[in-house]
Amino acid sequence: MIKAVRGTRDLLPPETALWNFVEAAVRDVFRAYNFQEIRTPIFESTELFARGVGEETDIVSKEMYTFDDGKPDEQMANAWLRQQSLIFRNALPSLSEDRPRWVVETQDTVFPFEAEITPRTKTLERLHSFACRAREVRTNVRPLLLHPSDFAVGEPFRSSAERLGVELMAMEVEPLQRLTLRPENTAGVVRAYIEHKLWDRGLNKLYYIGPQFRRERPQKGRYRQFYQIGAEVIGPATAGSESPARDAEILELLATLLDRLGIKDWTLQLNSIGCANDRAKYNEALRKALDPVKDKMDPDCQRRAVTNPLRVFDCKVPEDQPIIEKLPRISQFLDEPCRQHFAQVQEILESVGVEFHLNDRLVRGLDYYTRTAFEFTHGALGAQNAILGGGRYDGLSEALGGPAAPGIGFAIGEDRLVLALSESAEAVYRKPDVYIAPLGAGMNKEAARLARELRRHDLVVELGDESFRLKKSLETASKLGAKYALIAGENELSTGVFALKNLATGEQKPVPRSDLAQAIQS
Numbered sequence: 001m002i003k004a005v006r007g008t009r010d011l012l013p014p015e016t017a018l019w020n021f022v023e024a025a026v027r028d029v030f031r032a033y034n035f036q037e038i039r040t041p042i043f044e045s046t047e048l049f050a051r052g053v054g055e056e057t058d059i060v061s062k063e064m065y066t067f068d069d070g071k072p073d074e075q076m077a078n079a080w081l082r083q084q085s086l087i088f089r090n091a092l093p094s095l096s097e098d099r100p101r102w103v104v105e106t107q108d109t110v111f112p113f114e115a116e117i118t119p120r121t122k123t124l125e126r127l128h129s130f131a132c133r134a135r136e137v138r139t140n141v142r143p144l145l146l147h148p149s150d151f152a153v154g155e156p157f158r159s160s161a162e163r164l165g166v167e168l169m170a171m172e173v174e175p176l177q178r179l180t181l182r183p184e185n186t187a188g189v190v191r192a193y194i195e196h197k198l199w200d201r202g203l204n205k206l207y208y209i210g211p212q213f214r215r216e217r218p219q220k221g222r223y224r225q226f227y228q229i230g231a232e233v234i235g236p237a238t239a240g241s242e243s244p245a246r247d248a249e250i251l252e253l254l255a256t257l258l259d260r261l262g263i264k265d266w267t268l269q270l271n272s273i274g275c276a277n278d279r280a281k282y283n284e285a286l287r288k289a290l291d292p293v294k295d296k297m298d299p300d301c302q303r304r305a306v307t308n309p310l311r312v313f314d315c316k317v318p319e320d321q322p323i324i325e326k327l328p329r330i331s332q333f334l335d336e337p338c339r340q341h342f343a344q345v346q347e348i349l350e351s352v353g354v355e356f357h358l359n360d361r362l363v364r365g366l367d368y369y370t371r372t373a374f375e376f377t378h379g380a381l382g383a384q385n386a387i388l389g390g391g392r393y394d395g396l397s398e399a400l401g402g403p404a405a406p407g408i409g410f411a412i413g414e415d416r417l418v419l420a421l422s423e424s425a426e427a428v429y430r431k432p433d434v435y436i437a438p439l440g441a442g443m444n445k446e447a448a449r450l451a452r453e454l455r456r457h458d459l460v461v462e463l464g465d466e467s468f469r470l471k472k473s474l475e476t477a478s479k480l481g482a483k484y485a486l487i488a489g490e491n492e493l494s495t496g497v498f499a500l501k502n503l504a505t506g507e508q509k510p511v512p513r514s515d516l517a518q519a520i521q522s
């Protein structure tokens, strides 16, 4: 049996109703805050994430799904055919066994050939044996192996080719494009901002909903294909993109959104991780503080201490916590404008009544952040308790070759959001209002007409089948959780009065056709 790949999963009904409920509610909230949707591609060039998210981050260094796009073998084969002015013709189809990938023929010569990035001796042998068989039916057979011109052919390989009578041919190959399934969407949005010169529109308030891919160890709330609902506010500073009001609006939006969805147990963890200047000084101080103690730490934390000292705060190993507790904190290193910016964000949050918890150990796992950084955690989620994360990324556009464009955004883990909601899910699933039970031969078409009438009234209608006995129809209707069963037999049709059965109470009453929709709705 072929199963879904580890870390991916099928979302099935009725759970998908919960996903739709979440997405509809989220779109409503985004509309109220004047956000518009952006959809960027699911794969991007690898360089975007390396430069955007950061080479040293866990995401880029070990979790990306990256692949080389292109078919260099076909590229070489086509280039050679063009050079020879040959069109690909499948010569010698009679010799079907163990054929090379290409066999073409000119007036007097047959060329069996292969193209390989790394030519193999085995291929030489196969070409040789095919050529021997071909020579029984054609006089001129020239087996050929194409390889990229930057492949250094070793002497032993060259002499094998000579011995087996296979010509080697070096071909120019275009470099392959290295692509990555997006592990997050902020870099893609900023790329689109630059590519389409979105600064012409002033402040951009964009949102997205879609799958992301990270090769993490799967567990509850952590998948390799997961879904994010995210938003980015980005634009020139003159459009107000740098203002603490943006940070506060984003955070207030998130509080509204979670409340609207009925998620109560959330905590907003808030920090400022400083501007570029502060960060350089702080990293220096951290390195100094870590130097004498880092050897006592877990190997993974040690690596962080060297490559990206800020990330040491994310080390979860209990034995390392006393060391981490004593490290200097970014809050002591913020310069005056940065401190003021952060203070203003807090003031607005207090004024609108959004509670937050200052956490100067919160550092986030992506390199682009500056100043405000935050996460919302949720009690019911266990180890993977971050339901969403985000922050400011004032230098990202420049890092990707664009103009200065301060920005702030967030991404909610939709899988985790749904998980947090699943206890109260029942209320979201819409069950059929009515199940129509056609009774007897020829009744399907009448039932279809009835269903059409009722669906126009925005009722959820499920249809049985005329081959079902009444008992089976009623059982099916109950199993589906339908409110009513409507019986459509000869009698009902001729009188225009239908038996409507309330499946919860068992009560059955006659209802005229014109009153059916109202009776079901009430």
Ligand code: HAM
Pocket (backbone or CB within 6 Å): 183, 184, 185, 186, 214, 216, 221, 222, 223, 224, 226, 227, 228, 230, 231, 232, 365, 366, 386, 387, 388, 389, 390, 391, 392, 393, 408, 409, 410, 411, 412, 413, 414, 415, 416
């Ligand atoms: P992030 O913290 O890497 O930030 O991811 C945001 C959220 O995505 C997490 O809080 C979590 O809920 C969810 N998430 C991450 N990885 C997984 C996974 N493997 N399985 C399930 N859920 C997961 C970002 O991605 C930034 N782009 C957010 C942002 C937008 N910052 C500024 N703008």
